[in-house]
Each structure stands twice: as C-alpha cells, then as structure tokens.
Amino acid sequence: xxxxxxxxxxxxxxxxxxxxxxxxxxxxxxxxxxxxxxxxxxxxxxxxxxxxxxxxxxxxxxxxxxxxxxxxxxxxxxxxxxxxxxxxxxxxxxxxxxxxxxxxxxxxxxxxxxxxxxxxxxxxxxxxxxxxxxxxxxxxxxxxxxxxxxxxxxxxxxxxxxxxxxxxxxxxxxxxxxxxxxxxxxxxxxxxxxxxxxxxxxxxxxxxxxxxxxxxxxxxxxxxxxxxxxxxxxxxxxxxxxxxxxxxxxxxxxxxxxxxxxxxxxxxxxxxxxxxxxxxxxxxxxxxxxxxxxxxxxxxxxxxxxxxxxxxxxxxxxxxxxxxxxxxxxxxxxxxxxxxxxxxxxxxxxxxxxxxxxxxxxxxxxxxxxxxxxxxxxxxxxxxxxxxxxxxxxxxxxxxxxxxxxxxxxxxxxxxxxxxxxxxxxxxxxxxxxxxxxxxxxxxxxxxxxxxxxxxxxxxxxxxxxxxxxxxxxxxxxxxxxxxxxxxxxxxxxxxxxxxxxxxxxxxxxxxxxxxxxxxxxxxxxxxxxxxxxxxxxxxxxxxxxxxxxxxxxxxxxxxxxxxxxxxxxxxxxxxxxxxxxxxxxxxxxxxxxxxxxxxxxxxxxxxxxxxxxxxxxxxxxxxxxxxxxxxxxxxxxxxxxxxxxxxxxxxxxxxxxxxxxxxxxxxxxxxxxxxxxxxxxxxxxxxxxxxxxxxxxxxxxxxxxxxxxxxxxxxxxxxxxxxxxxxxxxxxxxxxxxxxxxxxxxxxxxxxxxxxxxxxxxxxxxxxxxxxxxxxxxxxxxxxxxxxxxxxxxxxxxxxxxxxxxxxxxxxxxxxxxxxxxxxxxxxxxxxxxxxxxxxxxxxxxxxxxxxxxxxxxxxxxxxx
Amino acid sequence: xxxxxxxxxxxxxxxxxxxxxxxxxxxxxxxxxxxxxxxxxxxxxxxxxxxxxxxxxxxxxxxxxxxxxxxxxxxxxxx
Numbered sequence: 001x002x003x004x005x006x007x008x009x010x011x012x013x014x015x016x017x018x019x020x021x022x023x024x025x026x027x028x029x030x031x032x033x034x035x036x037x038x039x040x041x042x043x044x045x046x047x048x049x050x051x052x053x054x055x056x057x058x059x060x061x062x063x064x065x066x067x068x069x070x071x072x073x074x075x076x077x078x079x080x081x082x083x084x085x086x087x088x089x090x091x092x093x094x095x096x097x098x099x100x101x102x103x104x105x106x107x108x109x110x111x112x113x114x115x116x117x118x119x120x121x122x123x124x125x126x127x128x129x130x131x132x133x134x135x136x137x138x139x140x141x142x143x144x145x146x147x148x149x150x151x152x153x154x155x156x157x158x159x160x161x162x163x164x165x166x167x168x169x170x171x172x173x174x175x176x177x178x179x180x181x182x183x184x185x186x187x188x189x190x191x192x193x194x195x196x197x198x199x200x201x202x203x204x205x206x207x208x209x210x211x212x213x214x215x216x217x218x219x220x221x222x223x224x225x226x227x228x229x230x231x232x233x234x235x236x237x238x239x240x241x242x243x244x245x246x247x248x249x250x251x252x253x254x255x256x257x258x259x260x261x262x263x264x265x266x267x268x269x270x271x272x273x274x275x276x277x278x279x280x281x282x283x284x285x286x287x288x289x290x291x292x293x294x295x296x297x298x299x300x301x302x303x304x305x306x307x308x309x310x311x312x313x314x315x316x317x318x319x320x321x322x323x324x325x326x327x328x329x330x331x332x333x334x335x336x337x338x339x340x341x342x343x344x345x346x347x348x349x350x351x352x353x354x355x356x357x358x359x360x361x362x363x364x365x366x367x368x369x370x371x372x373x374x375x376x377x378x379x380x381x382x383x384x385x386x387x388x389x390x391x392x393x394x395x396x397x398x399x400x401x402x403x404x405x406x407x408x409x410x411x412x413x414x415x416x417x418x419x420x421x422x423x424x425x426x427x428x429x430x431x432x433x434x435x436x437x438x439x440x441x442x443x444x445x446x447x448x449x450x451x452x453x454x455x456x457x458x459x460x461x462x463x464x465x466x467x468x469x470x471x472x473x474x475x476x477x478x479x480x481x482x483x484x485x486x487x488x489x490x491x492x493x494x495x496x497x498x499x500x501x502x503x504x505x506x507x508x509x510x511x512x513x514x515x516x517x518x519x520x521x522x523x524x525x526x527x528x529x530x531x532x533x534x535x536x537x538x539x540x541x542x543x544x545x546x547x548x549x550x551x552x553x554x555x556x557x558x559x560x561x562x563x564x565x566x567x568x569x570x571x572x573x574x575x576x577x578x579x580x581x582x583x584x585x586x587x588x589x590x591x592x593x594x595x596x597x598x599x600x601x602x603x604x605x606x607x608x609x610x611x612x613x614x615x616x617x618x619x620x621x622x623x624x625x626x627x628x629x630x631x632x633x634x635x636x637x638x639x640x641x642x643x644x645x646x647x648x649x650x651x652x653x654x655x656x657x658x659x660x661x662x663x664x665x666x667x668x669x670x671x672x673x674x675x676x677x678x679x680x681x682x683x684x685x686x687x688x689x690x691x692x693x694x695x696x697x698x699x700x701x702x703x704x705x706x707x708x709x710x711x712x713x714x715x716x717x718x719x720x721x722x723x724x725x726x727x728x729x730x731x732x733x734x735x736x737x738x739x740x741x742x743x744x745x746x747x748x749x750x751x752x753x754x755x756x757x758x759x760x761x762x763x764x765x766x767x768x769x770x771x772x773x774x775x776x777x778x779x780x781x782x783x784x785x786x787x788x789x790x791x792x793x794x795x796x797x798x799x800x801x802x803x804x805x806x807x808x809x810x811x812x813x814x815x816x817x818x819x820x821x822x823x824x825x826x827x828x829x830x831x832x833x834x835x836x837x838x839x840x841x842x843x844x845x846x847x848x849x850x851x852x853x854x855x856x857x858x859x860x861x862x863x864x865x866x
Numbered sequence: 867x868x869x870x871x872x873x874x875x876x877x878x879x880x881x882x883x884x885x886x887x888x889x890x891x892x893x894x895x896x897x898x899x900x901x902x903x904x905x906x907x908x909x910x911x912x913x914x915x916x917x918x919x920x921x922x923x924x925x926x927x928x929x930x931x932x933x934x935x936x937x938x939x940x941x942x943x944x945x
Binding site: 830836838839840842844846847 | 904937
C-alpha cells in the first residue's frame with residue numbers, strides 16, 4: 001500500500017450552469033429517443049454524440065466505438081430555474097441569513113467586520129454568524145423589514161405567506177457579495193450559492209444509462225432516461241405555455257411539475273413528495289438510489305467484491321469430524337478446484353486424475369502458454385497424453401485439502417478459519433459443534449461460505465496461521481474460544497464423577513473410541529474409574545491443579561479430599577481428583593484446555609478436544625441425562641425455610657411501604673423519594689432471591705452435604721447441567737423450584753398501566769409488594785394471574801432490549817472495525833496505519849499478545865508445575 | 867489561577883518532554899518514518915500551550931501503564 005503521490009488537498013465545489021453548458025456535447029431538445037428504424041434521434045436522449053451503446057455505430061463526439069467511447073454528457077436548457085433538492089437546506093440557511101431586499105448579511109457593518117477578522121484564524125465561523133442572525137427582523141443596511149422564511153420540504157419556500165419561486169431566490173443569491181459569502185462559510189470561487197439553482201440540467205452519457213433490448217426485440221430504457229424524458233416533456237410544455245401567454249397559474253403549475261421531475265431525478269426517496277413510479281408501479285431508481293445504501297454503488301460494487309473458487313450452503317453439525325475438518329458435499333467438491341503444477345514427481349498421478357471418469361477428476365488443464373483447456377469426456381485422453389512438466393492441472397477438491405471456512409458477519413478473526421476438507425455424500429457443509437461459538441453458528445438454517453486457496457503460499461499460510469487448532473485460544477481474553485459446551489460438558493462430568501466406575505467391557509468400548517489400544521491397569525479392584533478413562537485422552541506431561549465449579553471456597557482447602565470433588569488435580573497426565581466441568585474444558589474458562597494448548601501445543605490441544613468430544617458425547621449417549629419435574633422438588637424443611645424468608649421480606653417491604661406512606665422513609669442520596677422507595681424494595685427482593693438461591697442450591701445439589709465417598713451420588717439431571725456448566729444456572733433452578741422474585745421493567749418495579757396501579761385489579765395507589773410486581777411463586781407451583789402478567793412484562797422488555805442492543809451495538813462495532821480495518825502491527829512491534837503512519841510505538845503499550853498470555857486476573861487460580 | 871507548572875505536575879497529566887533535533891532524527895531512523903508520520907498533538911492542547919511548544923516539534927510522553935509499567939509515546943505538535 002505504498003503511497004507514491006501525496007494528496008495535498010481535495011476541493012469540493014458546485015457546478016454552475018455555465019460549466020454544465022461547457023461540459024455538454026449536445027443540447028437535448030426532444031423527448032424522443034429512437035426513430036422507426038431504431039436509430040438514435042439527433043437532439044434526443046440517445047443522440048450519438050452522447051456516446052455509443054449499440055455495436056456498429058460511431059460516436060459523433062470522439063469517433064470511438066462501443067468499447068472505446070467513454071460517453072459524453074449533454075444538457076437540457078430549462079426555461080425556468082429549478083432548485084436542486086440536495087441543496088435545498090443550504091438555500092434555506094442562506095436565505096435566512098441575508099436580507100430579502102439587498103441580499104446583505106443581516107448584521108451591522110461593524111459586526112461583519114469583526115467576524116471578518118476572526119476569519120483570519122478560523123476557517124469556519126458560519127455557525128456563530130447564523131446563530132446571531134436568527135433574531136434580526138430588520139435589515140441593518142437597507143432598513144427593509146424581514147419576513148420569516150419558511151422551508152417546506154423538499155423544495156418549496158415561503159416568505160411570510162407568499163410563495164417565493166426559484167427565479168426570485170436565484171436573483172437574491174446572485175446579489176450576495178463574495179465577502180459576505182466567505183463569512184457564511186462559502187468559497188465563492190468554487191461555489192456560488194446561485195449555482196444551487198439549476199438553469200441547465202446535465203444529462204449523463206448514454207453509457208451511464210444503457211437501454212436493454214428484450215428477447216421480444218422491444219427496447220427497455222433505463223430509469224434515468226425515463227426521468228429525463230419526463231423533464232424534457234414538461235420543459236417543452238412550459239415553453240409552449242409561456243410563448244402562448246398562458247395565465248400565471250398554469251405556468252406555475254407546470255413549473256412545479258418540472259421541479260418535481262428534477263427533484264425525483266436526483267432523489268426519488270426525498271420526504272414530502274410521492275416517488276416517481278414506473279408504469280408497473282415500481283419506484284424509479286434515480287441518481288441518489290444508485291449510490292445510496294447497501295445495494296448502492298459504494299457498498300455493493302466498490303466495497304463488495306465477489307470471488308471465484310468459493311461455495312455456500314447450509315451447515316449441519318457432525319461431532320465425529322475433528323475440529324480441524326469440514327465436511328464438503330461431493331457436488332461442491334466437484335466444482336471447486338485446486339491448481340497443481342505438473343512435475344516429474346507427480347505427472348503420473350495427475351495423468352491418472354485427468355483420465356478419471358468419476359469424482360476426483362480434473363476440470364481444467366492450463367498449458368505453459370496460459371491456454372486453459374476444459375477436460376471433458378472427449379478431450380481427456382488427448383490432454384492426458386499431452387501433459388508434461390510446466391502444465392497446471394486444476395484438479396477437484398479432495399480430502400485433506402486446505403480450505404477457508406467463514407460465517408458472516410465476520411466480526412473477529414475466528415469468523416474465518418482454515419479447515420481440512422472431508423468430502424461427504426451430504427448436501428450441506430458440516431463441522432464439529434465445538435467450533436460453533438467461534439463462528440457464532442447454529443444449525444437452524446445458517447449458511448456458510450467456503451473458499452479454496454489457489455497458491456501454495458496461500459495454502460501454507462492458511463494451514464500455519466488460520467487452521468482451527470491454532471485458533472483455540474481467543475486473543476481477546478486469552479482463554480479457549482473453541483471449547484466444549486452443553487452436551488460434551490455434561491458428558492465429561494458424568495464420566496469423571498468420583499462415584500463413576502466401569503466394567504472392563506465398558507472401559508474397552510470407550511478406549512477403542514478414543515484410539516487407545518491397551519487398557520491401563522484397573523484402579524478400582526476389577527473396575528475402572530471414569531477418571532482413569534478420561535486420563536487416557538490427556539497428552540503426556542500434564543501437571544495441573546485447579547478448582548472446578550463445585551468449589552465452595554472453604555477457608556482451608558481440603559485439596560484431593562474435597563467433599564464436592566471440586567479440586568481437580570492432574571499428576572503426570574492422570575486425573576487424580578476432581579470432576580471435569582466447564583472450568584476444565586469450557587469456553588472462556590477451560591483451564592485444562594488452556595494449559596494443554598500453551599504448555600504442550602496446538603496439535604495436542606486439538607487431539608484432546610477431538611477425543612474428548614467423542615468420549616464425552618458417547619458417555620452421555622450411553623448413560624443418558626434425564627430432566628424431570630421432580631428435579632425441582634424441595635424438601636419440606638427447605639420449603640418451610642423459603643416460605644419464612646419470603647414472609648420476612650414481605651414484612652420488610654410492608655414496613656418500607658408504611659414508612660413511605662407516612663413520609664418517614666429515608667431517601668437514598670441522589671434519588672427522589674419514589675426512586676428511593678423502589679430501590680429499597682428492589683434491594684430487599686434481590687437479597688431474598690440470593691438467599692433462596694443458596695438454599696435451593698444446597699437442596700438440589702444434595703450430594704454437597706454428604707461425605708466424600710458418596711460424592712455426586714444423588715445429583716439430578718437438572719443439577720448436573722447447572723452444576724457442570726453445561727446449561728442453566730442456579731437462578732434458573734430457583735425460578736423453577738422456589739420463587740421468581742421481583743419482576744423488573746426498566747430496572748425498577750413495573751409502573752405503567754392504569755392510573756395509580758399497574759393492573760386494574762389493584763386499588764388506586766396500591767404500592768405493596770404484590771401490586772409492585774413481586775412474584776412469590778416459582779414455575780413449579782405456578783404463578784398467579786397477576787404474577788404471570790408482571791413476569792411477562794419483564795420478559796417482554798428483556799426480549800426487546802436484547803434485539804435493540806444487538807442491532808445498535810452491531811452497527812457501532814461495524815463502524816469501529818471498518819475504521820480500524822487496515823491498522824496493523826508490523827514486524828518491529830509498532831502499530832501502523834495503511835500509509836505507514838505510526839499509531840502506537842509498541843503494540844498496546846506493552847507489546848503483549850494476549851493469546852500467549854495466562855490470565856493474570858483469573859478468579860480460579862491455577863498452579864502449573866513444570 | 868492554574869499555572870503551567872500546576873498543569874504539568876498534575877497527577878493525571880503524564881510527563882511531556884520536548885525532544886531535541888538530534889533525538890527526533892534518531893527516532894525517525896529507528897522507526898523508518900518521516901516526521902509527518904508521528905501521531906499528532908494539537909497546538910492548542912493545554913499541555914502544548916503550557917510547555918510553550920512550536921509547531922513541528924516532537925514530544926516524548928512517558929505514561930504509566932498497568933501492564934508495561936512505563937510506556938513511551940511520541941507526538942508531533944501540529945496545527
């Protein structure tokens with residue numbers, strides 16, 4: 001991206017009608033386009049002097065032919081001036097700032113002089129001038145009374161009640177002196193305000209608005225041509241009426257019509273006027289519409305480029321693929337090719353591929369002179385015969401080829417990763433679900449793109465830098481992003497629970513699955529512990545200790561003897577204690593996975609993930625995980641306890657309500673009385689929910705209170721999922737089993753609804769806990785009608801907020817990443833912009849790449865012994 | 867009234883120093899850039915005003931950093 005020439009400045013200005021006439025190759029006078037023979041009419045919109053779009057004709061301006069003539073502009077002479085919609089607002093501002101009589105700025109001379117001095121240091125003072133001018137009602141220069149100027153979008157102006165027409169506006173603008181213009185922020189050399197009012201309309205070359213010939217031989221004109229025809233027709237009618245001395249009213253009507261056509265020619269979506277339509281009822285696509293928005297010239301054609309050697313289809317999960325692999329349908333693989341240079345070493349293999357009659361075929365062969373030959377049934381033998389060193393064979397994609405796989409929106413680096421191809425008989429791309437979080441993909445109809453790198457350099461680069469296994473750790477938080485969630489976490493937990501042991505047959509089944517050929521010695525008498533089986537997938541040399549999600553943060557850690565099996569200890573790649581849960585293998589947490597990647601290597605981490613996936617999914621599949629409504633049964637003692645706590649909280653709230661009503665409630669600093677009242681109640685209910693969660697947790701994870709040898713015995717399906725981090729959490733369990741708590745809308749108690757109450761069942765002015773949206777039931781008991789409504793209010797808002805915030809933050813992120821897209825870290829550690837300007841002297845002040853960093857602030861401390 | 871001294875010694879204002887011609891020259895060599903390619907600091911920036919700096923001079927800014935201890939940054943005074 002070397003900059004060879006430096007742009008010193010760019011100047012934007014307006015185009016005067018004089019410039020339009022100078023630029024024009026033809027004055028267009030007739031709205032007709034072609035004569036009966038289909039030949040362009042002279043002086044028409046398809047005049048041969050405007051450029052050539054039909055083969056065989058010559059351009060009368062430059063003599064070029066269809067491919068060589070770039071096209072030339074023409075113009076239409078407008079009988080009456082017309083406002084350019086794009087500048088209507090600017091016109092309005094200038095009209096307001098200047099006198100209707102003498103066209104001087106509505107400020108006394110000395111003020112103007114002082115602003116002129118200011119102009120020396122500052123470029124733009126127009127805002128301040130305009131703010132001052134607003135209040136003036138009498139011209140300080142000619143004493144003319146100033147009437148209020150009104151702007152009626154998109155192009156109508158009134159002075160007081162009188163309509164002012166473009167001709168008059170133009171006269172006023174012409175009278176403004178150059179000095180006054182510079183104070184208003186204009187450079188009169190490049191832009192005079194009267195140029196915003198058109199007297200001549202530039203007609204774009206025919207090459208910009210080519211007509212297309214349909215199969216039936218009927219010509220179909222471009223939308224812009226249609227619009228120009230409208231302008232010409234009205235222009236002509238206006239001429240005729242003026243010449244015939246028609247009444248002013250009729251002339252003004254036609255003038256307005258001309259204005260309408262020219263406005264819609266520039267922008268067919270300007271507010272306040274109906275869009276011009278095609279005969280079919282479709283709105284015309286005029287100048288602004290060609291450029292604007294997602295499908296406009298900028299975003300669609302200039303920023304958006306299309307590529308070859310790419311495929312797109314629906315994606316599906318396949319947990320028996322490795323994380324490095326991607327399943328590619330045979331039909332796609334037949335289409336996508338990889339170029340292979342012919343050498344003495346591979347000529348025989350390639351010849352075979354060229355000769356193949358089925359799938360791994362060659363699609364094209366390129367000769368050293370760059371001639372591309374298609375390999376077909378008829379040509380393949382001749383081509384195979386001809387093949388020699390220096391030829392390039394474009395062979396179809398086969399297993400093991402490196403491909404790039406991508407899901408939009410591509411928000412971060414792991415939105416596009418390299419995979420190894422695995423050709424499948426399916427119709428969808430498939431990949432391991434462990435990679436889903438990285439792409440943010442699910443399988444409810446998501447489609448993804450696939451690209452085949454075409455050079456050896458690109459292939460190697462993809463393999464070394466972009467391969468999934470090298471992306472396991474996110475550089476954003478230095479922890480795994482390609483990690484287990486849901487099923488594999490639950491399965492891994494089931495397998496490694498302290499109580500789990502397996503018979504020899506089971507152990508052999510699992511070992512076979514993960515490619516272990518010889519079983520270790522059984523560690524539980526005749527049987528094998530789940531921990532031992534799990535240990536088989538660990539790479540050698542792992543020594544690590546950390547605490548999993550069941551840790552209760554006891555004052556003195558009992559380590560290996562933890563009653564919750566929360567202390568994970570791996571000694572020489574043998575899982576000694578602790579159950580494997582999301583803190584070992586989960587996204588953003590996975591300490592074990594993190595350590596394997598950073599201490600052993602990417603390949604081993606990938607291998608671990610691949611085998612863990614197979615193992616834990618199979619365990620889950622064989623053992624099953626059942627969720628039942630009885631998972632949420634609480635013991636009578638706990639039920640009583642929760643009831644009591646709820647009662648206490650309600651008493652507390654009642655006290656707050658009483659204080660509030662009597663006016664003795666103390667306000668919280670910085671809040672109104674009402675806000676404080678709400679806040680106090682929310683504090684009480686929040687505290688209650690937390691307390692109940694503690695009790696419910698104790699009750700549902702019954703194993704917790706039992707001794708170490710019965711660890712995890714009585715745990716239920718729901719508790720397994722919440723406890724291991726596979727799905728759901730304590731709050732969800734509490735909502736089901738015990739109490740929903742306070743419903744909140746806008747971070748406060750629900751307020752809107754009827755006068756003085758949210759629901760009509762309550763009395764006016766009822767601010768008690770129940771009327772304020774406190775839900776004392778859980779889903780298992782069932783909510784009362786009012787509770788249900790309150791809960792729905794909160795849930796609805798949550799849903800709305802979710803969609804709004806993802807939309808808004810998505811757009812913010814898009815703008816940020818677009819702004820930063822070519823800022824990069826160079827080899828010397830400096831951060832540079834595209835042109836090589838320094839942005840930072842050391843990347844991130846410290847030059848640290850977070851991907852290689854152990855999270856220093858990690859809550860779950862870990863000591864890795866080397 | 868707040869003096870230039872006060873401003874420069876304020877806890878939230880990192881250390882700014884004006885570099886000599888030679889220092890700038892060696893920096894240009896170190897980074898392989900032209901003088902225009904330094905990040906900019908406005909001529910009317912309070913620190914620049916307090917230091918009584920001229921347009922085109924380069925400032926060395928030494929900041930405290932949580933991760934790096936101290937970090938050095940350079941900015942060219944520009945209009």
